[in-house]
Each structure stands twice: as C-alpha cells, then as structure tokens.
Amino acid sequence: MAKLEELVANEDNRVLCLGNEAIARGAIEAGVQVFAAYPGTPSSEISEAMNAAAPKLGFYAEWSTNEKVAMETAIAASISGVRAMTACKHVGLNVAADAFYSFMYMGCKGGFVTVVGDDPHCFSSQNEQDSRWLGVSAQFPIIEPSNPQEAKEYVKRAFDVSEQFEMPMLLRTTTRVSHARADIQFNKFESNYRIGELEKTNRFACLPALARANHPKLLARMEKIKEWLPSSGFSIIEGPIDIIDYGIITSGISYSYVKDALKILDKELPILKLGMVSPLDERTILEFAKDKKNIIFIEEVDPYLEDRISALLIQNEIIPKIHGKSSGITKRYHELNARLVSEALVKVIGGTVSSVKEIEKSVEDTKDFVPFRPPLFCAGCQHRAAFWELSKVVRKDKGIFASDIGCYSLDPWVTDTILCMGGGIGLANGFTRVIKDKPIFAYIGDSTFFHTGMPALANAVYNKANINILVLDNRMTAMTGFQPNPTEVIDIAEVAKSMGVEYVVEFDPYDFEKGKKTFEDALKHEGPTVIIMRKICANEDWRRKRRIGEKIEVFHIDPEVCIACGTCIVQYQCPAIRWSLDTNSKGKKYSVIDPTMCTGCSVCSQICPVEAISKVDE
Numbered sequence: 102m103a104k105l106e107e108l109v110a111n112e113d114n115r116v117l118c119l120g121n122e123a124i125a126r127g128a129i130e131a132g133v134q135v136f137a138a139y140p141g142t143p144s145s146e147i148s149e150a151m152n153a154a155a156p157k158l159g160f161y162a163e164w165s166t167n168e169k170v171a172m173e174t175a176i177a178a179s180i181s182g183v184r185a186m187t188a189c190k191h192v193g194l195n196v197a198a199d200a201f202y203s204f205m206y207m208g209c210k211g212g213f214v215t216v217v218g219d220d221p222h223c224f225s226s227q228n229e230q231d232s233r234w235l236g237v238s239a240q241f242p243i244i245e246p247s248n249p250q251e252a253k254e255y256v257k258r259a260f261d262v263s264e265q266f267e268m269p270m271l272l273r274t275t276t277r278v279s280h281a282r283a284d285i286q287f288n289k290f291e292s293n294y295r296i297g298e299l300e301k302t303n304r305f306a307c308l309p310a311l312a313r314a315n316h317p318k319l320l321a322r323m324e325k326i327k328e329w330l331p332s333s334g335f336s337i338i339e340g341p342i343d344i345i346d347y348g349i350i351t352s353g354i355s356y357s358y359v360k361d362a363l364k365i366l367d368k369e370l371p372i373l374k375l376g377m378v379s380p381l382d383e384r385t386i387l388e389f390a391k392d393k394k395n396i397i398f399i400e401e402v403d404p405y406l407e408d409r410i411s412a413l414l415i416q417n418e419i420i421p422k423i424h425g426k427s428s429g430i431t432k433r434y435h436e437l438n439a440r441l442v443s444e445a446l447v448k449v450i451g452g453t454v455s456s457v458k459e460i461e462k463s464v465e466d467t468k469d470f471v472p473f474r475p476p477l478f479c480a481g482c483q484h485r486a487a488f489w490e491l492s493k494v495v496r497k498d499k500g501i502f503a504s505d506i507g508c509y510s511l512d513p514w515v516t517d518t519i520l521c522m523g524g525g526i527g528l529a530n531g532f533t534r535v536i537k538d539k540p541i542f543a544y545i546g547d548s549t550f551f552h553t554g555m556p557a558l559a560n561a562v563y564n565k566a567n568i569n570i571l572v573l574d575n576r577m578t579a580m581t582g583f584q585p586n587p588t589e590v591i592d593i594a595e596v597a598k599s600m601g602v603e604y605v606v607e608f609d610p611y612d613f614e615k616g617k618k619t620f621e622d623a624l625k626h627e628g629p630t631v632i633i634m635r636k637i638c639a640n641e642d643w644r645r646k647r648r649i650g651e652k653i654e655v656f657h658i659d660p661e662v663c664i665a666c667g668t669c670i671v672q673y674q675c676p677a678i679r680w681s682l683d684t685n686s687k688g689k690k691y692s693v694i695d696p697t698m699c700t701g702c703s704v705c706s707q708i709c710p711v712e713a714i715s716k717v718d719e
C-alpha cells in the first residue's frame with residue numbers, strides 16, 4: 102500500500118500502489134473538494150485513502166451511512182460548483198440509484214465522478230451485476246480503465262469531461278484493476294479550488310414539468326459527447342489495422358487480458374480499445390469494423406459491447422461474423438484471464454495455447470500444499486458466539502433465520518437466507534405473513550442497521566411483525582475493513598425504543614447464560630423484539646491490545662482432561678484450536694489452543710463438556 106506521505110505529497114513521483122489508491126490520487130490531483138462514500142469491496146480502499154488524505158490536504162471526506170446519502174452529499178457539492186466524487190461497489194450503486202438517475206437530469210456544475218467497483222466472480226458479493234447497464238440506463242457517460250495507471254489518469258480526465266459537458270461521469274472498475282498493484286506516476290496537483298455557491302435556478306429541482314424539459318437537454322449533451330469522442334483519445338486502435346480477417350473490440354481489464362493473450366499466442370491482431378463505453382464512439386467503431394470479416398468481443402460477464410455494437414453495425418449495414426458471448430467463446434459469468442482469452446481467440450483464429458498450460462501446471466502443483474480454506478469467523482469472533490447460543494435455543498429446523506450482509510453472513514449453523522444489505526428484516530417481515538408455525542429471526546450488524554436496517558425496522562413496528570431482530574453490534578463495519586459507523590455516537594437500543602419496539606435487550610455475546618435467557622424470553626413476546634449483542638470486534642480489539650502492549654488473557658487446554666470430543670474444533674470451529682501432534686499419557690489425541698491466535702474470549706471454556714479449558718495463569 103502507498104504510504105500516506107506519498108499519497109498527499111504535491112510532487113511528481115513514482116509510487117507503488119493499489120489501483121484504488123491510484124484512483125484516490127487521481128481525484129486529489131484533479132482538486133476534488135468533497136468525497137463521500139460507504140465501503141464495499143472492491144472499492145473500499147479508495148475511501149480509505151481519501152479519508153486518510155483529507156485532513157492532511159484540507160478537503161472534505163466522510164464515511165457516509167449508505168451509498169445514497171454519499172451520492173447526495175457529493176451531488177450537493179457538484180451543483181454548488183466544486184469537484185466532488187463518490188465511490189461504491191456495484192450493489193452500492195443500486196442503493197444510490199434513486200439519486201443517481203435523477204441527478205443526470207440536472208446535470209452537474211463542478212466535476213462529478215462516481216466510481217463503481219464491479220466484482221466479476223463474486224469474490225466478495227452476492228451477485229456479478231455489470232454496472233455498465235445501470236450507467237447506460239441512467240444515461241451516464243461511462244469510462245473503463247484497463248490498469249491502475251490508466252485509472253488515475255481517467256479519474257482526472259473524468260473531472261474535466263464532466264465540467265466540459267456538465268455531465269456527471271461514471272468510472273467503472275473491476276476487482277483486478279482496483280486491487281492490482283503497480284508503479285504509478287504521480288503528478289503535481291491541479292489548482293481547482295472553488296467556494297461553493299448554489300445558483301438560484303429551477304434546474305436543480307426535479308419537478309415533473311422541469312424534468313420533462315430537462316430530458317431532451319440531457320440527450321443533447323450526450324450527443325455532444327458522442328461527436329467529440331473520436332478526437333478525445335478514449336478510443337485507441339492498435340495492431341496491424343490492415344488485417345481484415347479479424348478485429349478485436351474490448352475495454353477495461355479485458356483489454357489487458359487481450360494483450361497478454363496475443364503475447365502468449367505470438368499473434369498480432371487489430372484491436373479497438375474503448376476507454377469510454379457509453380456513449381459509444383460510433384464513428385471510430387464503424388471505421389474499425391467496416392471491412393472486417395470477423396469481430397471478436399472480449400469482455401467480462403455481460404455481452405454489453407457485443408449487444409450494443411452488433412446492433413450499431415447492423416443499423417449501418419456492416420455485417421461481420423460476431424464472436425463473443427453469443428457464439429460461446431467466452432462465458433456470461435465469472436472473470437476472464439489471459440488463459441481464457443487465449444482459448445477464446447484460438448476458437449476463432451485457430452492454433453493452440455500450450456504455453457499457458459505449462460504456467461497453469463505450476464499453479465496446479467501448489468494445490469498439494471496450499472489447503473482449501475473456506476471463509477470462517479476469526480478466532481474469538483463474537484458473532485460465532487451469538488449464533489452458537491441462538492442455535493442451542495432454536496435449532497435450524499425449528500425456526501426461520503434471515504441473515505444480512507456482514508461478517509455474520511459466515512454463520513455456519515442456522516442461516517436460511519441472505520439477500521442484500523438491510524434485507525434480513527424485510528424478509529423476516531414477509532416470512533411472518535406466510536409461515537405460521539416457526540419463530541422468525543432476522544440478524545443485522547450495526548453498520549447495516551444504519552445503512553438500510555432502520556426503515557425495515559420501522560416497517561416491522563408499523564406492521565406489527567412478530568419477529569426477533571438480533572443486532573450484532575461489534576462497534577464497526579468489520580467485513581469491509583473495520584471502518585467507523587454511527588454506532589459510535591447513536592445508541593441502537595434507544596433508536597429501537599424510540600421507534601416503538603417494546604422488547605429491547607442488550608448483552609455481551611460471550612455471556613451465554615444471559616444469551617439463553619434473552620432468546621427464550623424474546624420468543625414469548627408478541628411483536629418485534631430487538632436483541633442487541635454488543636462487543637467490540639474481537640479481531641480489532643486483539644490488534645489494539647497488541648499495539649499498546651495490553652495483556653491478552655489466553656486460554657489453555659489440559660491434555661489429560663481433554664476427551665477429543667471435537668466440541669471446540671469441529672463444532673464451534675474456533676480457528677485458534679487444532680488437534681495435538683502427539684498424544685497424552687493415555688495415548689489419546691487432544692486439542693490445543695494456539696496462544697498467538699487466542700483472543701481470550703472464553704467461549705471454548707464455557708462449552709467444553711469436560712471443563713478441560715481454563716485461563717492461562719501467568
């Protein structure tokens with residue numbers, strides 16, 4: 102990761118950094134004055150960098166409570182004439198969509214950039230949505246960088262283009278651009294400082310009559326961009342352009358894979374790389390495609406370019422053979438890589454990809470010594486304790502359990518559904534209307550509670566849903582990297598009470614007795630209950646203690662008492678506990694706690710059936 106001093110130094114320099122940090126630096130170099138965002142992989146490091154840099158450089162940055170509020174904050178800055186940016190993951194753009202769609206009707210004043218991080222392959226997401234469609238449908242100009250350096254340059258250009266055409270811009274990245282590390286050229290900052298002022302005009306009030314008038318204006322602005330695009334430098338034609346048999350059209354990270362694939366295949370083919378993918382640079386596309394016999398589309402997930410450009414070609418009576426998702430050379434799901442693109446190209450142009458197989462073989466070989474590890478709760482995680490307690494009171498088959506999105510999504514024991522952020526309480530409300538013979542639970546983290554949980558709770562109270570809501574308050578937004586959120590200053594119990602919830606109980610999730618009693622009581626209550634299990638994230642607390650040298654009271658297993666029943670390892674699944682490599686005096690294996698991982702949560706000592714586990718004395 103780039104050092105903060107490097108990120109904020111107003112000088113020309115080369116710095117090894119993440120694509121997301123390069124995006125942040127691009128915004129800083131462009132003179133952004135307001136940044137607001139809610140975290141979400143793969144976009145979070147942009148916000149981390151912006152929030153760290155803001156106090157040093159004097160611009161405003163905030164962790165907003167959700168993506169919509171973040172977008173609205175940045176929109177206000179932009180229509181007041183200053184440069185503003187927001188960043189989110191793909192599903193975050195859905196949350197912000199209401200503001201996103203109508204903003205385009207206003208048009209912007211200060212340059213405005215929304216960065217959206219798509220997650221092909223669902224590394225950290227519940228879907229593989231391709232945000233280009235959302236951008237097109239909201240009529241945003243969309244640019245797609247193909248590597249971290251380009252990402253930085255594109256952010257800077259996006260601010261300029263945004264001001265030139267008074268249009269907010271969407272910059273779409275994917276995980277491999279956002280999370281790649283590269284040696285990036287940093288440049289001195291541009292001076293674009295302005296004092297915000299809101300022009301008193303009806304342009305910024307999206308009333309029906311004004312929106313009706315604004316729509317054609319917006320389309321006219323889009324046409325202007327289209328006219329300017331061929332000279333913009335966003336479209337690049339490379340390779341032997343006189344080859345007419347084949348032409349490749351691509352954008353974003355897929356362009357980088359195409360370059361690697363052609364190297365692997367030792368081939369040269371004409372490539373049209375589109376930096377702006379909406380509106381389409383129609384003139385350049387038609388010029389490139391006009392005499393080609395085969396057009397090969399290389400893009401991840403959806404056939405976005407393929408569908409739109411195929412239609413454009415047909416409208417212009419250019420009818421090459423189309424290769425892409427429609428012909429099956431690449432799949433409509435998951436990521437691409439150099440091998441997959443090589444194989445796709447070979448299906449069209451012939452040849453073999455043996456050299457990649459060699460590289461892959463060496464990767465295959467590592468599988469022997471790198472074990473597969475599914476994601477699981479950290480050692481000491483209080484969410485594990487919470488679900489263990491709950492599953493002991495209500496077994497999975499005896500209740501309905503609607504989870505939400507956060508570290509608690511990793512629950513291995515009871516969860517039935519996970520839909521979207523804030524969706525657990527809404528689903529639970531729906532389940533009460535149709536499932537009559539089982540208690541219904543929803544669980545939600547503190548960050549998610551403030552993100553989209555509160556409207557769902559209000560709905561549950563208003564509509565008298567007989568549901569039990571567990572708020573897993575670990576005092577931070579842990580899953581995306583321990584970001585802060587309003588739980589620091591707003592008491593969730595008071596919020597629930599003020600909304601009219603009659604049964605509100607708070608307890609420490611490591612306190613099993615209280616947990617059992619609370620769940621049993623809540624089940625007897627009519628109407629929504631809110632059970633807040635509050636304890637600072639064990640991982641973060643452990644790291645804090647180590648940083649300041651505070652003693653961590655670890656636990657230990659007596660090998661002579663342990664009966665190797667597996668309660669702590671197999672059932673509770675604490676990653677700090679493993680089987681012994683030797684045997685005890687009775688010749689039996691036993692379990693062992695790794696003192697470097699133990700956070701001292703005490704749960705294993707509470708659940709051990711033979712009381713073999715106790716605190717280490719010294």
Ligand SMILES: Cc1ncc(C[n+]2csc(CCOP(=O)(O)OP(=O)(O)O)c2C)c(N)n1
Nearest residue numbers: 141193506507508546547548549578579580
């Ligand atoms: C709309 C949307 N925005 C952002 C994310 C990324 N994300 C996943 S979980 C999470 C927050 C989790 O925080 P919290 O609810 O406090 O639970 P914790 O991980 O701390 O247990 C976020 C921001 C997402 N999945 N969906």
